[in-house]
Amino acid sequence: MIETYDQALSFIHGRTKFKKIPTLKRMRRFLDELGAPDKKIKAIHIAGTNGKGSTLAFLRNILQNDGLKVGSFTSPFLIKFNERISVNGVPISDETIVRLTKQVYPIVKELDRILPEGGPTEFEIITAMMFQYFSEGHADIVLIEVGLGGLLDSTNVVMPELSVITTIGWDHMHILGDTLPKIAYQKAGIIKPAVPVIVGKIPEAPLQVIEHVAQKHDSPLMVLGKQFLVRDLGFKNWQQRFSFSSGSQTFEQLTTQLIGDYQTNNAALAIQSYLEYCRLNKRPVNQASIISGIRQTKWAGRFEKISNSPTIVIDGAHNISAVNEIVTLLATDFTKGHIYVLMGVLADKQADKMVEKMATVKNVSVVLTKFKGPGKRQAANPEALEKKVESQKGQTVTDVIENWQEALQVIQQKLTADDMLLITGSLYFISDVRKYLLAPQN
Template sequence: MINTYDEALNFIHGRTKFKKIPTLKRMRRFLDELGAPDKKINAIHIAGTNGKGSTLAFLRNIFQAEGKTVGSFTSPFLIKFNERISVNGVGISDAEILRLTQELYPTIAKLDAELPEGGPTEFEIVTAMMFKYFSEGHADIVLIEVGLGGLYDSTNVIMPKVSVITSIGWDHMHILGDTLPKIAFQKAGIIKKGVPVVVGGVDPDPLQVIIRQAQKMQSPIQILGKDFDVKDNGEKNWSQYFDFSSGDFHLDQVQTSLIGDYQTHNAALAIQAYIEYESLHQRKADPKIVKKGIESTRWAGRFERVSSNPTIVLDGAHNISAVNLIVQTLENDFSKGHVYILMGILADKQADKMVDKIATVPNASIVLTQFAGPGKRAAANPEKLEHKLETHPKNVSAIDDWHEAITEIKRKLTADDMLLITGSLYFISDVRKYLKQPDHNLK
């Protein structure tokens, strides 16, 4: 039996991660055995290579500014497992994790015995916990982030009110496909019949795949740059400013603490999704509520300044698309002073391409390091990675121990410099815990 929170976590993390054949049939059977909790919630479904978490955070804060209680389902977590299922941005309690695991356990055991391929995977169990929890009425609306891809992701049993596809880029190619249109086809799998879909800045070829799927499903589609627009007004004093327009809805000089012009795109997607949701309920979006929601949004690990003296920034960029966005932000807004970039990357990512790209920042020095990856996933070896780089840039070095690397870089920082720590959400989660210790005395 499962009697404690730790036993519940051990049980969940001990499950298989993937099955050989992708299918939603097992997830559907699992939920039907539980009384179909997914059919009892009011949801918005968010897919995309990058930007899902930030778009969800913006949307959550807009709904909260309206006075709604907002549930969210995100992955991975930054500090604690409970963050994956949260209400108004606060992870559910240890007691609730234990209760939900205990309630699901008999059904899991039944499916283990009955299904030829075995019962649900780790992610399917966490998804079912989320559906079960929110079906009990703990939130007015639930924002659901896709775990991987879209088409076969276990969240894709949901019939949402609005679907969002934030971006299409290179990630998980071994599962989703080796071209952007193939990856787009997987993400477009979340489009449901007649459900409006909001789409971010996507290249023409993958965008055509999404448009075709929307037409096939008779889903109204709103595309950034065509049906609604955002104008980035740049960064000032660690805030990003932008204008937004959609039909007769306009906002000027909106401020957000999420840095990077790509964050203005994510904010625009959240605003448009909110406009679509309000329209379904015969309501007009209130500009004051939207502005208040955007301005109050915080999202840990997205170009997040955790110290201003010295300047230390954490960013969970873990694929080439996200690194491209960081490079753009550094070149646009942080060309003064020197940027020291400490990177820990999982071995199953395009580590060499990520480093080659970030090494193009003229005022940057890159230090490669390693960390304990999650489960059986290993981090890329810094020395091997350094030798593998195409251009062998002179501004790249390696320090195995990331604690030592942080200490060494901090000694070099002047008032105009920045230490940016990036490469993996798992890595920055470890770093965040370390930097929060009192002896670091960060301001």
């Protein structure tokens, strides 16, 4: 039986991660045994290769400023498991995790007994706990981030008010497909009949796939750059500035603490989602909620400055699409001083391409390191990775330091007032680093 928080987490994390044949039937059966909690909530469903978390954070803050209680379901967590289920940005308590785990436990055991492929996976259990919690009435609206893909993701049992697809890029190709249109088809799996869809900046070929699925489902489609527009106005004093327009709604000078022109795209998606939510629910649009919500939004681990002197930034860029965005940001706004990039990457990612791309920035030195991957997933071996990457202008990697704590100390000793240390490559890696650097010093 489960009585403590540690026992609850051991049970959840002890489950299988994937089944051989992905299906939503098991998830549907699981939820029906629980009393179909997913059918008792109002939700906005968010998919995409990158930008899901930031878009969710922007939207949560806008809706909160509008006086709503906002639930959210995100993954992975950065510091503590409870972050995955939160209300107004506050994670649920340890006691609630125990209570929810105790509720799902007997059903999981029963499904283990009767289903040929066994009962729910780890993520299916967490998803069911989320639906169960929010079905109790803790939030007016729940923002649900897709775990992986969309079509067969366990969150995709939900019938949302609104669907959002942020970006389509290269990630999880062994599961989602080896072309952007194939990946787009999986993400477009969250589109439901007649439910409006808001789509970010997406290349033409994958966008056509999304448009086709939306048309088939008779779902109204709003695309960034077509039905609504954003214009980046540059970076100043660690703030990104931009303008936004959609129909009669225009904002000339919005600011956000989330850095990068890709974050202005995410903010635009959030604003358009809010406008559409207001329209669907016959709520007045509150411009002050938008302005304050965007300005107040913080999202840990997204180009987050965690030290001023020296300048240390962490970013969870964990695939080639995200690294491309970071490289553009560095080459545009961080040309002064030297940038030391400490990278730890999971072995199942396009690690060599990520390192090669990062090394194209003129004032960057890449240092490779290693960290403990989650569960059975391994971090890429930094020495093997160094040998694999192609040489860019003589040398791509300036150093390999296996122990990341040692790497931090070595790099920090080199930093001048104009330099920056950027730690990136994996959300799991920066989670470890963030805990270490922000821990109270004895």
